[in-house]
Amino acid sequence: MARGSVTRLLLILIALTLCVVFFLALAPMQDAVCSCSKTKSEGKQPKERDVEPEAEDSSITNGRHKIAILVPFRDRFEELMEFVPYLSQFLRQQGKSYKIFVLNQVDKYRFNRASLINVGYLESKGECDHVAMHDVDLLPVNPDLLYKFPEEGPYHLAAPHLHPLYHYKTFVGGILLIKNEHFEKLNGLSNRYWGWGREDDEFYVRLKKANLQVSRPGNLTTGYRSFRHIHDKQKRPRDNYRYFDQREKTKRLDRETGVATVQYSIESKRELTIDTFPVTILNIMLECDVRTTPWCLRPEDHQWYLNQTKDKPQR
Numbered sequence: 001m002a003r004g005s006v007t008r009l010l011l012i013l014i015a016l017t018l019c020v021v022f023f024l025a026l027a028p029m030q031d032a033v034c035s036c037s038k039t040k041s042e043g044k045q046p047k048e049r050d051v052e053p054e055a056e057d058s059s060i061t062n063g064r065h066k067i068a069i070l071v072p073f074r075d076r077f078e079e080l081m082e083f084v085p086y087l088s089q090f091l092r093q094q095g096k097s098y099k100i101f102v103l104n105q106v107d108k109y110r111f112n113r114a115s116l117i118n119v120g121y122l123e124s125k126g127e128c129d130h131v132a133m134h135d136v137d138l139l140p141v142n143p144d145l146l147y148k149f150p151e152e153g154p155y156h157l158a159a160p161h162l163h164p165l166y167h168y169k170t171f172v173g174g175i176l177l178i179k180n181e182h183f184e185k186l187n188g189l190s191n192r193y194w195g196w197g198r199e200d201d202e203f204y205v206r207l208k209k210a211n212l213q214v215s216r217p218g219n220l221t222t223g224y225r226s227f228r229h230i231h232d233k234q235k236r237p238r239d240n241y242r243y244f245d246q247r248e249k250t251k252r253l254d255r256e257t258g259v260a261t262v263q264y265s266i267e268s269k270r271e272l273t274i275d276t277f278p279v280t281i282l283n284i285m286l287e288c289d290v291r292t293t294p295w296c297l298r299p300e301d302h303q304w305y306l307n308q309t310k311d312k313p314q315r
């Protein structure tokens with residue numbers, strides 16, 4: 001009996017020793033997985049860093065800089081609930097000073113991402129010296145995606161070689177960081193783009209004309225999985241219709257409208273927290289001059305507009 005117990009004990013001890021040896025042997029392999037963990041990190045929060053990763057690079061250290069995260073928004077509640085805590089933690093891990101502004105469009109017109117960003121800029125510039133134009137449904141996954149304070153020109157974080165969907169060379173949408181001075185110099189974005197798309201492409205032309213170079217992250221091992229795009233196109237269809245003479249009128253560079261001409265009022269301002277992370281909600285009423293951009297109207301208001309303009313000379 002007693003000898004049996006001793007034998008069993010010995011067997012258990014041998015098994016335990018073998019387990020320890022096995023795990024020790026695995027350790028270097030886990031390191032290797034760690035170096036390629038960039039490819040496996042989708043959907044997970046990056047690990048807390050003790051040290052600012054590139055603290056020696058003054059362009060990404062805080063100094064006196066603060067970035068306004070400008071989030072054009074309408075009817076994306078679930079995405080926002082995920083966005084605010086996630087991005088806040090991501091930016092805190094990078095030691096950034098930032099403030100999130102949700103630019104909630106509350107008027108009756110079609111969505112206008114560009115005008116909302118212009119408004120966000122005007123409302124944040126007293127407090128922040130940089131802006132990030134930031135889609136609510138695009139979450140950085142790879143911790144090597146650094147939210148910099150670019151000095152020379154804009155920094156396009158959601159670069160074509162990293163964005164899950166848009167891969168053309170001149171793409172500057174999704175997430176673009178720029179200092180206030182440059183945003184002002186470009187007169188912000190055109191206010192003519194009601195509905196989905198093209199406002200970012202027009203902004204690219206503004207950048208070209210102003211000789212501002214776009215910089216982007218280098219090659220990351222995560223490629224098109226560097227971001228998570230929480231966008232179900234059935235649930236969140238894109239309003240990519242073109243009404244009246246919208247197509248022709250939005251083809252070329254807009255030399256007239258921008259941050260200096262955006263017409264709006266702030267219906268209200270709310271300071272909220274989502275899972276303890278602060279966020280400022282601006283409820284924005286955009287104004288639209290229907291005589292120059294009638295395509296700001298929703299289709300249900302087209303008949304009203306046509307009745308109004310009947311027999312009146314077009315300007």
Ligand code: UDP
Pocket residue numbers: 071072073074075076111113134135136137138196231237238
């Ligand atoms: N957006 C919004 N409500 C809308 C349309 C767009 O909040 O009805 C905002 C949101 O921040 C979104 C961004 O505008 O991430 C870009 O729009 P969308 O995601 O439709 O464009 P995509 O980049 O997916 O083509």
Ligand code: MN
Pocket residue numbers: 135137229230231
């Ligand atoms: Mn999207």
